[in-house]
Amino acid sequence: MELLAFGDTGWGDELFRATLMTIAVSITAMLIGFSFAAIFTPLKLSKFKSLNLIANIYTTVIRGVPELLVIYLFFFGGSGAVMFVASMFGYNEYIEINAFVTGSFAIGIISGAYSTEVFRGAIQSIDKGQFEASKVLGFSKFKQFYKIILPQMLRLAIPNLSNVWQITLKDTSLISVTGLVEIMRQSYIAAGSTRDPLFFYSFAAVLYLLLTFLSMKLINKLEVKYSRGY
Amino acid sequence: MDFELMINSFPKLLNAAVITLKLLSVSLIVGLFIGLFFSILRLNKNIFVNKFAYGYSYVFRGTPLLVQIFIIYFGLGQIEYLRSTLLWVILKEPYWCAIIAFALNTGAYTSEILRSAFQTIKPGIIEAGQSLGISSKIIFYKIQIPIAIRQSLPAYGNEIILMMKGTSLASTVTIMDLTGVAKYIISTTFKPIEVFIVAGGIYLFMTFIIHNVIKFLEKKYSFN
Numbered sequence: 001m002e003l004l005a006f007g008d009t010g011w012g013d014e015l016f017r018a019t020l021m022t023i024a025v026s027i028t029a030m031l032i033g034f035s036f037a038a039i040f041t042p043l044k045l046s047k048f049k050s051l052n053l054i055a056n057i058y059t060t061v062i063r064g065v066p067e068l069l070v071i072y073l074f075f076f077g078g079s080g081a082v083m084f085v086a087s088m089f090g091y092n093e094y095i096e097i098n099a100f101v102t103g104s105f106a107i108g109i110i111s112g113a114y115s116t117e118v119f120r121g122a123i124q125s126i127d128k129g130q131f132e133a134s135k136v137l138g139f140s141k142f143k144q145f146y147k148i149i150l151p152q153m154l155r156l157a158i159p160n161l162s163n164v165w166q167i168t169l170k171d172t173s174l175i176s177v178t179g180l181v182e183i184m185r186q187s188y189i190a191a192g193s194t195r196d197p198l199f200f201y202s203f204a205a206v207l208y209l210l211l212t213f214l215s216m217k218l219i220n221k222l223e224v225k226y227s228r229g230y
Numbered sequence: 231m232d233f234e235l236m237i238n239s240f241p242k243l244l245n246a247a248v249i250t251l252k253l254l255s256v257s258l259i260v261g262l263f264i265g266l267f268f269s270i271l272r273l274n275k276n277i278f279v280n281k282f283a284y285g286y287s288y289v290f291r292g293t294p295l296l297v298q299i300f301i302i303y304f305g306l307g308q309i310e311y312l313r314s315t316l317l318w319v320i321l322k323e324p325y326w327c328a329i330i331a332f333a334l335n336t337g338a339y340t341s342e343i344l345r346s347a348f349q350t351i352k353p354g355i356i357e358a359g360q361s362l363g364i365s366s367k368i369i370f371y372k373i374q375i376p377i378a379i380r381q382s383l384p385a386y387g388n389e390i391i392l393m394m395k396g397t398s399l400a401s402t403v404t405i406m407d408l409t410g411v412a413k414y415i416i417s418t419t420f421k422p423i424e425v426f427i428v429a430g431g432i433y434l435f436m437t438f439i440i441h442n443v444i445k446f447l448e449k450k451y452s453f454n
Binding site for chain 2 (some may be wrong): 060073074080158170171174188191204209
């Protein structure tokens with residue numbers, strides 16, 4: 001227990017901050033994933049074959065290649081890509097992107113591929129009559145989506161999105177290879193300096209279990225909220 | 231694009247893919263037995279046995295695979311007693327540590343898949359076996375298990391692909407698998423995109439093969 005003391009003598013406060021970092025990265029990655037899903041879900045459902053193909057390549061490649069490989073691509077290639085874009089605008093200095101941005105982007109792209117599949121499935125399982133009825137009633141396209149399709153889609157998507165959230169949360173442990181101090185990296189540092197890896201990695205496991213447990217409780221509440229009336 | 235590097239690194243990465251496949255196949259076989267064992271425990275009526283099996287699958291599914299590997303590889307070596315036993319021969323090798331972690335992890339997911347498969351078997355099928363006078367042991371091995379395997383094929387196929395991606399974590403404990411070699415080449419040449427295309431292509435090819443084999447098996451063992 002001494003090892004977990006707050007302050008200079010223990011690792012309690014460091015691990016607490018690391019846990020907050022894990023939560024921050026997971027939420028950022030999830031939101032980045034949603035924005036990718038917002039782009040690729042319409043492409044998947046589009047009538048045009050070429051647009052379908054683009055979206056299918058995205059989801060197949062990301063879901064068929066290990067997360068760690070994607071993270072290495074971003075870790076080693078991220079600043080190069082940004083510098084290339086910057087050089088087109090005449091900026092030639094060295095740019096370093098911080099680990100938080102690289103990490104949440106890499107995990108976000110992975111999470112986005114899973115979210116895209118979830119949203120596609122949810123929209124496809126909405127009754128066709130709902131689309132037709134909203135059209136007949138003269139709703140604008142914008143209102144059709146926000147008032148009629150989206151609420152129904154969310155209800156169907158939430159159980160599967162909770163799986164995506166679990167995957168995303170666990171994937172953030174892989175960002176530790178880039179040096180971002182989240183739970184895994186902090187445990188690695190603590191294990192190295194105290195020579196007590198068994199304790200610190202087990203404690204990390206407990207922290208992850210706690211995070212998954214608490215987030216499941218929260219998501220269950222959301223699920224109840226969105227299935228009112230059913 | 232550095233095509234020369236892509237061509238040169240291809241045989242190296244292909245060799246490393248063999249290690250990935252070895253890790254995958256050994257941990258899947260061991261994991262299948264662990265999964266079968268725990269799924270049977272889950273169906274047990276004794277509440278302690280039941281809760282123990284549930285706890286196992288909850289812990290291994292709720293924590294990242296990376297933590298599990300690190301606990302086994304770095305953590306267990308710390309226990310003095312273990313170092314003096316015969317187990318140490320296995321636990322000091324990163325290769326076997328990775329396999330133990332993968333097998334326990336995939337075992338947890340497999341136990342859930344098999345449990346739900348066992349629960350969806352219609353009671354009528356078991357009752358038919360009983361009324362034919364078949365012993366409950368043979369009903370289990372000859373009727374319930376084959377049906378459960380067929381039921382769980384699609385989900386298990388997903389699990390195989392997830393596990394294949396999971397073996398990439400072996401590179402964090404010094405094993406030079408496909409991801410490990412890819413990382414080494416990237417960090418020596420600083421050409422991440424080229425290496426990613428080749429290594430990712432090999433992974434995608436393996437995913438493609440697994441996907442189609444499972445599809446074939448599903449068709450072969452379908453009920454109609």
